[in-house]
Amino acid sequence: MEPAVRLTGITKKFGSAEANRNVSLSIMQGTIHAIVGENGAGKSTLAKLIYGMYRPDGGTIEINGKAVAFASPGDAIAAGIGMVHQHFMLVPTLTVTENVILGLEKKRLFSQLALKKSGDIIQQLSRKYDFAVDPDALVSALSVGEEQRVEIIKVLYRNAGILILDEPTAVLTPQETDTLFTVLRSLCRAGKTILIITHKLDEVLAVADTVSVMRQGEVTGTLPCRKTTKEELAVMMVGRSVLLRVENPAPSPGKTMLSVENLDYRTDDGRYKLQKLNFSIRAGEIFGIAGVEGNGQSELLSLLWGLNRKSGAISGKILLEGTDITGKTPAAISALGVSLVPEDRLKHAVITAYSVTENMLFGRHRETLFHNRSGFNRKTVNDFARKLRETYDVRCRDLDNQPLAYLSGGNQQKVVVARELERPGLKLLILAQPTRGVDIGAIEMIHRSIIGARDKGAAILLISSELDELIALSTRIGCIYKGSIRRIFTETELSEGREKEHSFEQEIGLNIT
Numbered sequence: 447m448e449p450a451v452r453l454t455g456i457t458k459k460f461g462s463a464e465a466n467r468n469v470s471l472s473i474m475q476g477t478i479h480a481i482v483g484e485n486g487a488g489k490s491t492l493a494k495l496i497y498g499m500y501r502p503d504g505g506t507i508e509i510n511g512k513a514v515a516f517a518s519p520g521d522a523i524a525a526g527i528g529m530v531h532q533h534f535m536l537v538p539t540l541t542v543t544e545n546v547i548l549g550l551e552k553k554r555l556f557s558q559l560a561l562k563k564s565g566d567i568i569q570q571l572s573r574k575y576d577f578a579v580d581p582d583a584l585v586s587a588l589s590v591g592e593e594q595r596v597e598i599i600k601v602l603y604r605n606a607g608i609l610i611l612d613e614p615t616a617v618l619t620p621q622e623t624d625t626l627f628t629v630l631r632s633l634c635r636a637g638k639t640i641l642i643i644t645h646k647l648d649e650v651l652a653v654a655d656t657v658s659v660m661r662q663g664e665v666t667g668t669l670p671c672r673k674t675t676k677e678e679l680a681v682m683m684v685g686r687s688v689l690l691r692v693e694n695p696a697p698s699p700g701k702t703m704l705s706v707e708n709l710d711y712r713t714d715d716g717r718y719k720l721q722k723l724n725f726s727i728r729a730g731e732i733f734g735i736a737g738v739e740g741n742g743q744s745e746l747l748s749l750l751w752g753l754n755r756k757s758g759a760i761s762g763k764i765l766l767e768g769t770d771i772t773g774k775t776p777a778a779i780s781a782l783g784v785s786l787v788p789e790d791r792l793k794h795a796v797i798t799a800y801s802v803t804e805n806m807l808f809g810r811h812r813e814t815l816f817h818n819r820s821g822f823n824r825k826t827v828n829d830f831a832r833k834l835r836e837t838y839d840v841r842c843r844d845l846d847n848q849p850l851a852y853l854s855g856g857n858q859q860k861v862v863v864a865r866e867l868e869r870p871g872l873k874l875l876i877l878a879q880p881t882r883g884v885d886i887g888a889i890e891m892i893h894r895s896i897i898g899a900r901d902k903g904a905a906i907l908l909i910s911s912e913l914d915e916l917i918a919l920s921t922r923i924g925c926i927y928k929g930s931i932r933r934i935f936t937e938t939e940l941s942e943g944r945e946k947e948h949s950f951e952q953e954i955g956l957n958i959t
Contacts, residue, residue: 448511450475450608450639451496455505458491460852463843465491467663469505473608473641473656478634480642480650480671483660483683484885485856486841489643490532492660493610496641497529498522509608528601532613532855532883533792534593538586543568545585546600564603571602575632577625590739591622598629609633612643613855616883620913620955621738627653645856645885647676659683684887691918692893695901697937699728699921701767703905704874709762711745711754711929719745720929723762727874727905732896734908734920737958742929743909744789747878750907751786752776753794766874780809783873785866787880789909795862798851802842803831805850806865813870838864838895839888855883860892867895875899878909893919913951917944925957933957 451473458466466488473479481489494500496507498516507514509525516522519529536545543565565581572579579595588596594614601609611630615623630640630653644650650657651671658668659682666682680688704727711720720742727733737743748754750764755773764772771779788794796805807816807827816827831845838860842848850858863880877896881889896919900906910916916923923935935943935954943950 447474447476449473449508450510451641452508452511453492453496453505454508456492456495456502456507457504458488458495458500459503461843464663466495466502469660469663469665471658471665471668473639475510475639476634476637477655478630478640478642478653480644480654480657481660482645482647482650482657482679484887485645485860485883486854487660487683487885488663489660490612490854493529493612493641493643496522497527497610523604523606526605526607527610528604528606528608529610530594530597530601530612530614532616534597536585536593536596538584540585541581542579542583542585542588542596542599543581545596546581546603550604567603568599571599575602575629575636577629577632589622591618591625594618594622594626595629598633602633607637608639608641610641610643613883614642614644615646615649618911620911620951621959623649645883647679647886650679651676661685680886683885686887688887688890691914692890692897694897694918697731697900697921699731700903701729702726703729703767704907705763705765705768706746707763707765709746709749709764710760711742711749712759714758718929719758720749722930723926725924725931725934727907729873729903729905730900731921732900732906732908732919734910734916734923735926736910736913736916736923736954737926739911741926741958743878743926745929747786747789747876747909750779750876751784751788752779777812783871784876785869785872785874786876787862787866787878789878789882791859791862796850796858798858799849801846802835802840802848802850802853802861803827803845805861806831806834806845808865810865810869815870834861834864834868837868839891840864856885856888859884860888863892863895867899872899872902872904875904875906876909877906879911880908881910881912881915889915913954917950917954923954925954927958 449472453469453471456466456469469492483489495502498519498521514525543561546568547564568579568581577595579599585593614626618626634640642654654671656668657671659666659679661683706723706725709720709723712718735743752775763770766782816822835845840860841857842853881892908919920940921937923940924931925933
């Protein structure tokens with residue numbers, strides 16, 4: 447078996463920082479090869495070098511035995527390489543077919559696009575690799591899992607033999623992840639070579655043939671998946687033993703902090719997203735919400751944070767310590783002691799062109815702690831930023847001068863989590879996918895911080911697509927389906943369920959589908 451991709455001595459620098467240092471790696475044809483590592487370890491940079499988005503400063507890249515020097519992704523595509531990015535690159539208002547052929551519209555002047563022919567090819571690819579995609583569907587009507595299948599179809603439509611997937615399961619439910627793995631195995635059997643960039647070790651061991659571990663820009667080892675364990679990989683990634691499930695002492699809940707009573711939300715076009723939603727959260731407990739994305743979680747978050755107060759039809763109440771906050775602005779809700787880590791940090795939590803320090807201050811800039819008579823107290827702001835960087839291990843070169851865009855996705859997430867968990871006078875902490883895109887060492891740290899906030903008396907709402915995260919942290923779990931809580935697992939049931947592990951995950955899964 448020959449390597450489909452061979453890297454020899456690859457080095458990539460950004461200024462004085464080395465993202466990749468002397469990386470040598472072989473990815474064999476017809477296999478699934480995973481690359482794992484901490485946030486900022488250089489995984490995504492390496493993938494972008496193979497795909498032609500960056501050019502190496504040293505070393506050589508060989509594709510199917512031939513040395514290449516790609517000047518752009520177009521060169522990589524021509525060489526049979528395709529990449530599915532962590533953040534999908536689809537146009538919601540176009541159909542599946544229109545998205546797939548975008549950039550390939552070869553036609554004569556005044557002639558129509560061959561949409562029917564392209565749609566037929568998409569259907570053939572779907573049948574060949576055993577996953578359903580409707581060529582005529584609008585992308586805006588698709589689930590996240592379906593969108594990812596469209597991204598894979600785009601790559602296959604361009605005749606790629608080598609597929610690079612960057613954090614492919616970051617936004618998928620467990621069921622969608624299983625479907626994706628079935629697709630990847632089918633592609634592999636058909637002779638495709640697949641490179642997965644990820645941090646989820648369970649999934650690596652479930653689907654990959656080989657795994658390479660990166661740390662601080664270097665490859666520290668390459669192993670057959672059948673001959674390694676999650677614990678061994680974690681040590682290679684982080685350099686120390688990692689608690690795969692943090693200690694979670696029994697909580698001591700106090701008074702009811704948040705009450706959601708008969709909450710309905712109907713969009714302007716008449717679709718119900720929430721229907722008679724009821725739950726409550728006490729101070730000092732974590733209430734988890736489990737569900738397949740698209741069952742009202744996003745709408746609930748928007749209403750809790752005051753983002754949908756002027757659109758759609760809202761009825762019912764959201765009470766914070768007995769005070770109705772339904773319809774209040776985000777600033778007013780924040781001033782009452784509420785903090786939010788949103789599900790999409792790029793849309794609702796950060797401005798990537800601004801510095802790391804500025805992003806650490808967003809939403810907290812009104813706090814008197816950071817001000818003096820002439821404006822911001824720069825010493826206080828700088829001390830605050832340094833403390834968050836150290837406590838949450840935010841990997842960056844320069845707090846004040848480095849734009850957030852230059853940080854890895856996981857380190858951007860750490861900035862948001864650090865900012866919101868360290869808010870003083872915290873009464874209600876709303877967490878949506880708090881560890882999305884974060885490596886295993888940082889997950890341990892974030893989980894400890896969440897439990898610490900709970901133990902200080904905060905009421906915590908945790909929305910996550912990671913069932914093991916919900917089970918590990920939650921005091922109670924509510925299963926949401928079509929905008930309503932179908933069942934609530936009690937503290938006693940959760941305590942017993944942690945002993946059953948996977949069988950308990952299946953029990954929760956039955957209540958969210």
